[in-house]
Amino acid sequence: MDDDENIVIIPYADFNRWKEIMKIIAEFGWFYAEEDYDRFLKGFGEKNFNGLIAVDKKSDKILGSVVIGFFESIENSPALVSLGLYIVLPELRGKGIGTKLFKEVINDPRFVNVNLGLNGASYMSKKYAKIFGYDKFPNWQVCKSKIKICDINLNALQNDSDIDIVNVNDVDYQKLIEYDTNIQGGIRRDKFLKAFLDTKTNFAKIAVNKNGEIVGFGNIRTGVNNQIGLGPLYSNSKSIAETLLKQILESIENLGSYDCFRIFPPNINKDADEIFSRLCNGKVDVSGGNSFPQFTKEIIQADTSKIFSITEYGLNAA
Secondary structure (H helix, E strand, C coil): CCCCCCEEEEEHHHCCCHHHHHHHHHHCCCCCCCCHHHHHHHHHCHHHEEEEEEEECCCCCEEEEEEEEEECCCCCCCCEEEEEEEEECHHHCCCCHHHHHHHHHCCCHHHCCCCEEEEEECCCHHHHHHHHCCCECCCCCEECEEEEHHHCCHHHCCCCCCEEEECHHHCCHHHHHHHHHHHCCCCCCHHHHHHHCCCCCEEEEEEEECCCCEEEEEEEEEECCCEEEEEEEEECCHHHHHHHHHHHHHCCCCHHHCCEEEECCECCCHHHHHHHHHHCCCCCECCCCEEEEEECCCCCCCCCCCEEECCCCCCCCC
16 A cells, blocks of 8 residues: 555645544544644644645545654753554555554654654554554553533532632743643643643633642633543642632533533542542543553653643643
């Protein structure tokens, strides 16, 4: 298939085909938003974000997709090349399309000897480890779960009176970066976080204590197929996470118009399990299974005790 002249690899930037990719992704049951492409492009910058699609030239049908985002080293922080949206249509797997996409998207001299990471689907995780070298695993996985909006009971959650919930623009952004970096195992997401928490297209809140220190933050974004997704939800404690979750959901005036609430907690954070279970009286659907954070050179040591839902599982380890 690599030699088939009917298959062409094309940069995303050359085509306005993000909605087509979103449709394919939705059929796989993944959570993404149409706005995510712009978030990624702004968050990484043009030189650090690349997306490719494999297209059949005769039918113009999309056969596969991959994107990468490069978290550059800032002030000696660890660099990370994160790979996501890596899909090939099921009927075309095993024909070399995925390998060609992978090789082309990481073909950048800046990536030599740089750590690569991804969140692997359970059915692909071993292949990523064996063939592409993503053989370094942390001691946790991402639970891709969901809750029906009709099952949500906001009265089941409590507010922590020792903290205040404020908007993103009400805090020192550099302090937010410092908080995020500590949870991310040193990875700096300066531009990315700003783009991802843009409150014009998200519902984002920050938790601060009585001393004005950031002790948590959370975000919900709207996605395809009338869904909303939580990510990130980081906090110093269970009560802070609960308060953030409650107040962010309460800020969504049309919450009842959505069908599904997607959540992505680490499987070892039992406090997260308890909060989400209480939110819907135990009706958490875990049929989405787990994805596996995996790396080529070293494990990014994210602080899962403070992660109640990861940012998103496309281009972020946590």
